[in-house]
Amino acid sequence: MLEIKNLKASINSKQILKGLNLTIKPGEVHAIMGPNGSGKSTLANVLSGKNGYEVSGELNFKGESLNDIPVEVRAQKGLFLAFQYPLEIPGVNTNNFLKTSLNSVRKARGEKELDTLAFLKMVKEKTSELGIDEKMLSRQLNVGFSGGEKKKNEILQMKILDPYFSILDETDSGLDIDALKTVAKGVNSSRSKEKSFLVITHYQRLLNYIKPDFVHVLSDGKIIKTGCGDLAEELEKTGYKKLN
């Protein structure tokens, strides 16, 4: 699904990622943990194609190189990023946005665009599946949303766009236990042989609900340790310091 080889990235001449290697196969869930400033969010941004980074190394997604592929095309190819801090977009209705977004992805995939009726039917299914209040969608995109609502909205977008590969960038931070369960439910119900996930988190808490196949520790721009689910529990007890 995703192959990262010797990935280096810097911003404003400061190197953040210093030769990162990671391979994620279809159907796998990987978790990346690591202390503040280790490069977790940079990794998410670089994978999404965000401007402003100087990037070298190889990024392959479903057998194709992602280098030089613009942000929206990555999204259309089935790569999704759930933001750590979803942006507030004033004046843009959430429902209209979701529809525009879905249809641009469908169009790029050569699928028929959904009309309003079909779209609303689909949204209804997804919101009730996740236990999200539909009223949220008639509001402006993320404007005045609580932290939990924003994160739930990210997961809803993930469900609607139905990507092959999703990155969850600290989606658990600032969430109460109910919202956390919604997020986990969103991921778990999407897990399949074809779908993969990269869960970036500070805490082991989320991993109680989303059981990863692999846990990696990112430190100073590199993966320094890889293990199974129990590595997260170990880290929770010992902290990151011992690893260095």
Place this chain on the structure above:
Amino acid sequence: MEKFEINFKQIDQIKKITLEEKNFRIKNLELFNTAGFPSKKFEDWKFTDFRKIIDNNFDKLDTKKVTSDFKKTELIKNFDHNYIILVNGNLHSYNFDHEEKSKIKISSYDNNINYELSENPLICLNHALAENGYSLEVDKNYKFNKTLVIYNFFTNEIKDKILNSKNKIKVKENSEIHIIEYTINESKYKFINNVYEDLVLEKNSKLKNLYIQSKRSEGFFHKYLKSKLSENSDYVNLIFSSGLRFNKLDIECDLIGKNCSCNILSALYLNKNEHQEIKTRINHLVPDCKSYQRVKKVLDSESKGIFQGKVYVKDEAQKTNAYQLSKALLLHEDAEFNSKPELEIYADDVKCSHGSTSGSIDEDSLHYLMTRGLNRKESTNLLIKGFLNDVVEFIKSPKIKEFVENKLEEQVNGHK
């Protein structure tokens, strides 16, 4: 262009005028000929060197009356409406089939005397030469069933012309009307349209006035709008008119009756060499009135947007509530936004606020939208729409709102 002066003979050609009117016109023509077109030296023209704009765009100009051979063009089909058709500023025809006709008076405008002298040379020019325009009066206790669309057509005959016209709209006690002024410019040529407009809102009346443009054009527009708001009256002016080479709206509003409310809102997108200015002066002359101004401009390539907004509160105008905000979204490094908010307050128990901001498109917001599959242009357009949206939300009728949204979308997408 050499110094532009108008021969007094032109006033002799205006038919059926009294000596008093003739003298008033001559006086104004003298004022105009002395001042010339306004340059930056005029305080009210600080950000707009109209003289230079004229020099750069016209080799000659002529103020002679135009006759036009007007063929009817298609009207708006999106919603039922009454209409008035103006051709090059002249009242051409009208239709009030949705209304009780006895409640409406409409005629060509002919009163051209009872005006104060102005320091604005373009108003002087208008006072000197205006012969065209319309006068509309809505009788007491009458609420319009449908919107009135004023089609403002310009034809090809007006190359290098200055058109001067005067309009008046009077809404009598307890009456209500919604007007859309829809400018359709079929002229390929440059011309100047110079309008003086009077609005009178009597007690408990409501007037909602929306300005919009059909497409991009080579017109240079100046409009001075003078309104008087009586007790409990409610005035809303929504300005979406973009796509003009030059457009200055000079709005002066006297709040003369308690509890009246004046709302000036604008949302538009300017591109290329378009120059647009909204200048307002809201005079709070009595207590308990409200004024609300919200002006939003999206400025692309070499366009220029200006907002000069003044709120004046007289000493006796206690409990005034005045709000003013202007915001610009700059899409290009050569775009320019000038804002001059002013408050002049002589009363001590008032609530007045003003603010002005400008900025460019937020890259993080763009990135967010692009990760959802929209390309850069689609994402930018969505952010622009969002930026202008809070003004569009003031339109209550869904059909008219849709019509305006489509026009705004054309401004953003198609006007390039």
